[in-house]
Amino acid sequence: MVQSVLIVGGGSAGWITANLLNAHCRRTGRDTRIVLVESPDIPTIGVGEATVPTIRRTLNDIGLPEQDFLESTEATFKTLIRFKDWNLGETYDHPFDRRPRPQSDTAAIAWSAQNGLPFDRHFSVLTQLADFNTAPKSPRHPQYQASFPYAYHLDAIKLAARLSSFGQANGIEYRLGNVVDVIVSPEGLIAGVKTDRGDDLTANLYIDCTGFRSVLLGGALDVPVRSFEKHLLCDRAVTMRVPYDVYRPERILTYTKATAREAGWQWDINLQSRRGIGYVYSSQFLDETAAEAALRQYEGAHSDELEARHIRFASGKREVSWKGNCVAVGLSDGFLEPLESSGLYLIEFAGLAIANMLADFESAPQATMRYYNRITNDLYDEILGFLNLHYVISNRRDTAFWRAATSDEVIVDDLRDRLELWKHRGPGQFDFPGADRLFARDSYEFILHGMRYVKGATHSRASIPDLSQVVMKARAELPDHEAFLSLVERAAEARKLS
Ligand SMILES: Cc1cc2nc3c(=O)[nH]c(=O)nc-3n(C[C@H](O)[C@H](O)[C@H](O)COP(=O)(O)OP(=O)(O)OC[C@H]3O[C@@H](n4cnc5c(N)ncnc54)[C@H](O)[C@@H]3O)c2cc1C
The missing domain is CATH 3.30.70 (Alpha-Beta Plaits)
Structure with missing residues (x-):
């Protein structure tokens, strides 16, 4: 029985995981004690400002109201990433909305760079709304919901601080102290940790959220890192x-x-x-x-x-995330460079998966651990391939970095064959195995067509949806981004006065 969980580390990983576990236990009536211990001396990494739309579900699951979140973390809306100069002199978007698609659309869209039409502008409403600085939601929408998918930009330090106070108010126990010793049993399990404030802390499950230090999984349990630096050169x-x-x-x-x-x-x-x-x-x-x-x-x-x-930083991942009674979440498990804002997503995924696997872990610990390790490794590999794509299809050769980043040996194996196919036809439905991917066909389409990688296809104008009505309606119904943020500020001021 997992009666107690000890989380070491109080950055985004520590507090998102602690709150997700706590919310899950409260919701399911599980009586599990959750303790988080954090160093008073080692600062959090303090970056991690861009998110992906799953963050809304995560915050909603945690139970933090959206208005509270917007006020306390300096958050603004994020609807897309605008890439500039990945092909020199060109700009394209990777928006969160999905292109309208006929039901029986299994083939790759016949879209050709030769047509000179930017893909994003014809297939994304959010791309067009971004030019007008339109917010993706209006104050009338229920919290965390809107007409279009959206995420946030936020202050990472403020997010951890708000989740800390929110979590403590909801029963998470909090300790300050540097973990200076991790006791490992002869069976290779963690038997407890000691802090420099004299605390001896024990639990049934230990979650390592100590950032790049990886004090428990990497340090005490000696789990090595699988490096991705061959494929992602930035460090x-x-x-x-x-x-x-x-x-x-x-x-x-x-x-x-x-x-x-x-x-x-x-x-x-x-x-x-x-x-x-x-x-x-x-x-x-x-x-x-x-x-x-x-x-x-x-x-x-x-x-x-x-x-x-x-x-x-180094792009890489621990060979296993879960060993015995210890799981690493966040930077202590791994990191893929920040290009597509996957860091916080990986934490959300881990926190949710662990919460949902607590019962499995009690009945079948080995199978749970192996399965968790498999899905986590697969997820990292999926994201690695998508990040790698941004570099290897660039037409830039103007600096030594770009010549290296576009060289053949940098391409991840999993991508190699598909890149060959996509050159002629673009991505099709069967090119993306696995349900529930973070980056699926739409994302690949926006990058591949945005980068004008797909050559030789011809398209008929009939296959281009007419989004003008949707854009017009959205512009009429949705407020300007800054007008929305002023409402958030005014509501905060009103609350302070009352
Ligand atoms: C340059 C860069 C840009 C990034 N941009 C993004 C982005 O835009 N979007 C995104 O989603 N992600 C981004 N990330 C990733 C994101 O920052 C992290 O995933 C996220 O902040 C989680 O960090 P963490 O909590 O794992 O580690 P940290 O923030 O480093 O926290 C570690 C915690 O462990 C504690 N600790 C360490 N050692 C001990 C000890 N011995 N005893 C007790 N406590 C200890 C520390 O005090 C701290 O509280 C970026 C990362 C980098 C490097």
Whole structure:
């Protein structure tokens, strides 16, 4: 019986997992004690500002009201990623909406770059709404629901802080302390952890959320990492926060900007009162000083006084996520570079899966562990292939980084044959095994057609849906993004006064 769970680490991974487990136990009447211990000295990574639409279900499952979430995390809406210069001089979108598709549509869409028509503009309403800065929902929509799929940009530190207070108010026990010793039994199970504040903590299940340190799974249980660095070359980031009182952009955008640069790419994310920007790059091709200089040059002179943070990371995953009575969630398990905002998604997936497998673990621990490891490894591989795609189909060869990132040996094996097929016909229904994928056919279509990779297909105009009515109706019904955010702010102020 899993009577107690100990979560080590209080970043996004720790608090999302703790709250998902807690909500599940409350909902199902399970009497499980959940304790989270966090170091008072080791800061969280503090990045992780862009999400994917599943975050709404996660927050809803946790029970945090959307208005509360929007107020407490500086959140804005995210409806797509706008990719610039992945083919030099070109821009395309990866939106969250799915293209309208005839029911019997099994074949690849015949869409040709030669037509000169941008794919996203013809098949996505959100792409068109983004140009007008329209919010994806109106205040009349129920919480976490809207006419179109959406996610958020958020402040990662504020998210962890809000989930911490919310979780504690709902029964999660919280301890401060550095875990300085992990006791491992002769059978290879964790028998307890000791903190520098004198606490000896034990549980039936231990969840390692200690970030890149991976104190339990990587450290005490010695589970090695399977590296993805051959396929994803970026391993550094330099980041900066740009408050609006230093520089206010013309509009608070509903999308993440992902702009390819000489040795990687750069994000630009708009929150309620600041932007987060970061240059993700490969240390083989650029050093820290040059990367920071490039980021400051992009931002302009007003960034001279702003602090830059340098982050080192490695794309890879522990060979197993769950060993014995210990599961690693978040960066302690693995990381895939941040291009498609999969970090928080992987945590949501893990938290939900563990919560739903608690009963399985009691009745069939070995099978549960093996199955969890299989689905988690498959998920990482799925995301790895999708991220790899963004680089390997680029037509850029202008710098040493881009020549390396587009070389044949970088391509993941799983993608190789499909890339060959897609060159002639684009992605079809049978190219994506597995239900419930994070990135399925629509996502691949937006990238492949956006990058003009598919050659030689011809299309008939009849196959292009007419979205103009939907766009017009949406623009009439939905508020401007900033108007929506002002309502959030006003509601917060009204609450403070009352
Ligand atoms: C450059 C970059 C950009 C990213 N951008 C995105 C993005 O846009 N979207 C997205 O979804 N994801 C993104 N991610 C991933 C995202 O940041 C992480 O998945 C997420 O923040 C989870 O981090 P974590 O909680 O695993 O680790 P951390 O935030 O590092 O937290 C680790 C916790 O463990 C504690 N700890 C460590 N050692 C001990 C110890 N010995 N005893 C007690 N406590 C300990 C620390 O105090 C801390 O509380 C990005 C990552 C990077 C590197």
